[in-house]
Amino acid sequence: MRTRQDLRPRVQKETDPWAISIPPVSIANRVHEEEHMLLWQVRGYTDLLIDGEPLRLxxxxAVWIPAGAWHSLVVGANSVLLPLEFPVNIIATTLSQVTVFNVDRDLGTPLLAFLQSQASIICAEVNLARQILALIEQSPIVANTLPLPQHPQARRVAALLIANPGDDRTVAQLAATMHVSGRTLERAFLxxxxxxxGQWRLQNRMECAAELFKSIDNIAAVAARVGYMNVSAFGRVFKSHFLLTPGEYIERYARGY
Structure with a gap:
């Protein structure tokens, strides 16, 4: 049986840096056709070659490597590089180019939670991929044409939903985040x-979906990105909004109508 003394925090011993010995790791040239890759440099450095272009991380x-990009890499000695996979058929993104970005605390938290969900049974009931993409995409999916509320907290909620149209928090949860009541938010939007x-969020989701369809023809991935795991339900809402099914919209846009 563990005693109360056993539960006391242990004093952390100072570690001799020379005690750590992780040799370099080389990964030969490869390509992922079905996944986008996000490589997060937690410690040290990594030398990459992506579609023939050198990059030191x-x-x-972190670096975003879109599906279809050939890449090889050498992780430096005593360095740690963490990979995250984003399946193309599950979620859509506007990130179509190799993109390097800094990982601050705000981004590091969902990245760690995403890794945790992939490596263990500890998985929060939330779509972390949508949150991560909202943070790393260089701009919102669409330069939104919806009217914006002027009430400070309501405007912040609108900005959150523009950045992450799939955000599935309830009105009460969004209001709690802004330290106001749900009734206050509703009054401000109306x-x-x-x-x-709710009406504003629905229209935002459909406009974002339409924008994604200009470059992505995967209906399920776009539906998931804007908050619909049921593709049929998404299709019904999309058609009621645009009077076209997602497939018809994709075809019409591709033809330049």
Missing amino acids: LSGQ AETGMTL
Whole structure:
């Protein structure tokens, strides 16, 4: 049986840096056709070659490698590189180019949670991929044409939903995040946009989906990105909004109608 003394925090011993010995690791040229890759440099450095272009990734940085890009890499000695996979057929993104970005605390938290969910049974009931993409995409999916509320907290909620149209928090949860009541949010949206928050969110999702369809023809992936795991339900809502099915919209846009 463990005693109360056993449960006390242990004093962390100072570690001799020379005690750590992780040799370099080389990965030969490869390509992922079905997944986008995000490589997070947690410690040290990694030298990459992506579609023939050299890149050194430093501690605290990450690189987005879109599906179909050939890449090889050498992880430096005593370095740690963490890979995350984003299946193409599950979620859509506007990131179509190799992109390097810094990983701050705000981004590091969902990245760690995403890794945790992939490596263990500890998995939060939330779509972490959508949150990560909302943070790393260089701009929102669409330069939104919806009217915006002027109430400070309501405007912040609108900005959150533009960045991450698939955000599935309830009105009460969004209001709690902003430290206001759900009734206050609803009143602000209705008075200043002419729509309830639910109506505004639905229109935002459909406009974002339409924008994604300009470059992505995977209906299930786009549906998931804007908050629909049921493709049939998404298709019904999309058609009621645009009077076209997603497939018809994709074909019409591709033809330049």
